[in-house]
Amino acid sequence: MMATIETSPGVGAAPRPQAETPAPTRLRGLHFAGLISILAGLALWEFLSRVVVANALFLAAPTQIFAAIYNLAVSGQLWPHIAISAAEFAIGYVIASALGIVAGFAMASSELGKKVLQPWISGLYATPTIALAPLFILWLGIGIWSKVLVVIFLVLFPVTINTEAGLRTTSARLIEMLRSFGATPWQIFFKLSLPSAMPFILAGLKLGIGRGLIGVVVAELFGSRAGLGRLISQSADAFNMPELFAGVIILAVAGIVMTAGFTWVERVLVPWTRD
Amino acid sequence: MAPKLALNGLTKRFGNLEVLRDINVAIERGEFISLVGPSGCGKTTLLRIVAGLEPASAGAVLLDGRAVREPGGDRGFVFQSDNLLPWRTVFDNAIIGPEVAGRTGAVEKGRIRDLLRLVGLEGFENYFPRHLSGGMRQRVNLARALAIDPDILLMDEPFSALDAQTREIMQTELLRIWEKGRKTVLFVTHQIDEAVFLSDRVLVLARRPGRIQETVEIALPRPRALAIKRTAEFVAYVDRIWRLIEDDVRASVIEEHA
Numbered sequence: 071m072m073a074t075i076e077t078s079p080g081v082g083a084a085p086r087p088q089a090e091t092p093a094p095t096r097l098r099g100l101h102f103a104g105l106i107s108i109l110a111g112l113a114l115w116e117f118l119s120r121v122v123v124a125n126a127l128f129l130a131a132p133t134q135i136f137a138a139i140y141n142l143a144v145s146g147q148l149w150p151h152i153a154i155s156a157a158e159f160a161i162g163y164v165i166a167s168a169l170g171i172v173a174g175f176a177m178a179s180s181e182l183g184k185k186v187l188q189p190w191i192s193g194l195y196a197t198p199t200i201a202l203a204p205l206f207i208l209w210l211g212i213g214i215w216s217k218v219l220v221v222i223f224l225v226l227f228p229v230t231i232n233t234e235a236g237l238r239t240t241s242a243r244l245i246e247m248l249r250s251f252g253a254t255p256w257q258i259f260f261k262l263s264l265p266s267a268m269p270f271i272l273a274g275l276k277l278g279i280g281r282g283l284i285g286v287v288v289a290e291l292f293g294s295r296a297g298l299g300r301l302i303s304q305s306a307d308a309f310n311m312p313e314l315f316a317g318v319i320i321l322a323v324a325g326i327v328m329t330a331g332f333t334w335v336e337r338v339l340v341p342w343t344r345d
Numbered sequence: 346m347a348p349k350l351a352l353n354g355l356t357k358r359f360g361n362l363e364v365l366r367d368i369n370v371a372i373e374r375g376e377f378i379s380l381v382g383p384s385g386c387g388k389t390t391l392l393r394i395v396a397g398l399e400p401a402s403a404g405a406v407l408l409d410g411r412a413v414r415e416p417g418g419d420r421g422f423v424f425q426s427d428n429l430l431p432w433r434t435v436f437d438n439a440i441i442g443p444e445v446a447g448r449t450g451a452v453e454k455g456r457i458r459d460l461l462r463l464v465g466l467e468g469f470e471n472y473f474p475r476h477l478s479g480g481m482r483q484r485v486n487l488a489r490a491l492a493i494d495p496d497i498l499l500m501d502e503p504f505s506a507l508d509a510q511t512r513e514i515m516q517t518e519l520l521r522i523w524e525k526g527r528k529t530v531l532f533v534t535h536q537i538d539e540a541v542f543l544s545d546r547v548l549v550l551a552r553r554p555g556r557i558q559e560t561v562e563i564a565l566p567r568p569r570a571l572a573i574k575r576t577a578e579f580v581a582y583v584d585r586i587w588r589l590i591e592d593d594v595r596a597s598v599i600e601e602h603a
Binding site for chain 2: 341342
């Protein structure tokens, strides 16, 4: 058909092949750069701690830290700490995500909801709720629930705020398009507002990962029987720097892995936000 | 018999600003009508009122003699910006009208496939909008409006964002598609040659308030090829309409730059 000529050069070339073929080679180069940067950093760290500081009381070398992780793992001491912290994080994170998304919906969809919730959200978001951890421990005891509560407080607000913002930014033009087809408010919500808010909701959930991990550790520092924060404070009390760093490194890796996982989820769920 | 679409004394005010005053038009089934006029003459508002997206301040829109105030499946709207959902494929975008009405059966899907073929998108069903050119996205926009099999197509400057060559191709494409079904079309544009090329009648609007200044019958034979744009008759039509709105356009340009 003659008339489709206009479309062929512009479009035939545009999809996947063009967008993704050159990427792997470039990406491999980038990964490589990242790896080199990490290895160089570790080498420098090793050098500083072995030669310059030369005192394991002040700074543990990476090799000592990895040895400590290995020993903790082999002796079986590590796993309960990880399990407890993971449980605290997971429970708090899931509850906060669910509550945050619901609260965000409530605020975006009703003026009353917005009026009722907004002052609390704004106030509590800016409050260093982590400072309340000792109070939560007083109320809920030294077990996991005081930590779960801290995690909830830290994760809830970015999720709520982002969900609300995402739902509010629904394009007026697209709402009009659906209205022109006679869509009901519910249909507009499910077919338009929700998917268009997804990138925002996911960004809020991603922010929550880092905040949640910090919450777990800090809450455990204030008082706990087990957990990575407990491991860190124990090690600090015993001046066992390699084990202290072991706890920190494991948390850092957990944060990196979960954030990377989220980036992957974003790529699958909201591919239209790329390119 | 009642006309397909009748606008009776349509008036629209935004606060104190009178955008449209006493618009009266009768459009027969299968007619291709264009609305042209300077910016600010209310042509898009008029189209939105017919679509039911905007209430009229006074007057009525009659479709087959019955008043319409809400959007409905009898009118398909083709938007100026394509308004495609970025997370949906071409096919899933095209089917959104029937889907909203709860019809997504095999028959409907087959019909959508046929429509996409009609607008020249065969083989692109599973592409996402971000992978399409502007011209192709407007084809989806058109297919989406046709998918509800409306009595009337309402088109709001659908080609204005396209480059000049693509626009000409899309004009001939639109005529080709229109010849197949002969739907009643109400087409808003600020391009006079586009209006003349496509239409049976061109309604020339004046501004402040928007009102119909003149109706120009376009007695060019159909089917029309692009070459017709170079005939003396065609140029005479364009010239005549341009002279009708020239002063208004100048006024609106000065206003916009003031």
